[in-house]
Amino acid sequence: MKAAAFDYVRATDAAHAQALLAEHGAGARLLAGGQSLLATLNLRLSDPAILIDIGRIGLNQIVLANGVLRIGALTTHADIARSPLVATHAPMLAEAAPLIAHAAIRNRGTLGGSLALADPAAEWPACVLALGATVLVSSTARGARRIAAEDFFQGLYQTAMAPDEMILGVEFPRLEPGEAQACMELARRHGDYALVGLAITRRGAGWRCAFFGVGPTPMLARAAMAAAEGLPPREAAAAAVAALPQDLDPPDDPSMDAATRLHLAQVLLRRAIERLGA
Numbered sequence: 606m607k608a609a610a611f612d613y614v615r616a617t618d619a620a621h622a623q624a625l626l627a628e629h630g631a632g633a634r635l636l637a638g639g640q641s642l643l644a645t646l647n648l649r650l651s652d653p654a655i656l657i658d659i660g661r662i663g664l665n666q667i668v669l670a671n672g673v674l675r676i677g678a679l680t681t682h683a684d685i686a687r688s689p690l691v692a693t694h695a696p697m698l699a700e701a702a703p704l705i706a707h708a709a710i711r712n713r714g715t716l717g718g719s720l721a722l723a724d725p726a727a728e729w730p731a732c733v734l735a736l737g738a739t740v741l742v743s744s745t746a747r748g749a750r751r752i753a754a755e756d757f758f759q760g761l762y763q764t765a766m767a768p769d770e771m772i773l774g775v776e777f778p779r780l781e782p783g784e785a786q787a788c789m790e791l792a793r794r795h796g797d798y799a800l801v802g803l804a805i806t807r808r809g810a811g812w813r814c815a816f817f818g819v820g821p822t823p824m825l826a827r828a829a830m831a832a833a834e835g836l837p838p839r840e841a842a843a844a845a846v847a848a849l850p851q852d853l854d855p856p857d858d859p860s861m862d863a864a865t866r867l868h869l870a871q872v873l874l875r876r877a878i879e880r881l882g883a
Contacts, residue, residue, distance in 0.1 A: 608646035612655040618662050619743065619773060625657045626769045627745040635659050635771055637679055640706075640714040641722050664717070664773060669694060672779050678717025678772040683708070685716065694779040697736060697786035697804055701728040704788065707796045717772040720757070723764050723822070726798045730758055731817035732788060734825060735804035738777045744770040751776075761821040784808045785881040790818075791869055800861060801869045807881045810835040812845070814877070819855040819870055826852040829874065838882025842875045849874060 616622035632654030645651040664677040667688050674694045686702035719729040733754045740757050743749045790802030805814040812830040815823045828851035833841035855866040
């Protein structure tokens with residue numbers, strides 16, 4: 606199957622893209638890396654009246670300023686994986702990037718595109734949530750807005766963005782002394798969607814963990830992290846695993862039943878806490 610007919614325009618900068626979104630309303634879609642959108646177009650799951658190509662408007666810088674690591678929305682997964690700044694100041698992202706699909710997709714897919722899609726099985730939404738990042742969005746009508754990661758993901762493929770808004774970038778707090786971060790997942794094959802995955806950080810005696818592939822959005826494991834706080838690694842892992850069913854209630858699906866997915870989440874959480882605790 607091929608995509609239905611649509612108009613195409615290449616935006617010259619972010620302001621031009623936002624003006625086009627305001628002009629065309631719900632019939633417009635932004636085209637960044639296209640790794641999800643082009644597939645849904647060809648399956649006719651998406652049927653926009655116009656595609657606005659933002660691939661050449663910049664927004665692909667990675668900079669450290671005022672203690673914050675800012676990554677532009679059009680930065681590719683591959684560029685994040687290669688960045689020395691990311692490896693130094695947000696190592697969770699450097700660990701997550703190679704887990705995303707395959708090299709061809711990582712070379713084209715973008716951070717902003719992944720967050721805007723809000724796929725609950727994707728790595729970036731969980732990383733943004735676990736790190737307490739801030740998503741920077743903008744529109745012609747509203748101007749610039751800052752949305753905390755905890756408020757950004759609102760349901761299956763749903764975000765807090767208005768239809769005329771676009772993502773400009775994401776701000777991540779820089780790694781603190783003594784902090785440890787990780788992103789881990791279990792998949793049948795490398796490049797497949799994760800059966801279950803997590804992004805986790807330890808700051809002092811506190812923990813923050815977000816799971817992906819277990820619900821309609823990335824899920825913060827609040828009860829499990831509270832149970833682990835202040836305990837030695839083995840005790841922390843045991844306490845968190847015992848409390849995790851309070852946080853996660855994964856659905857049954859054709860690939861795996863809920864009980865098995867919850868068990869895998871507990872296995873992964875134990876491994877992550879013991880690794881970072883050590």
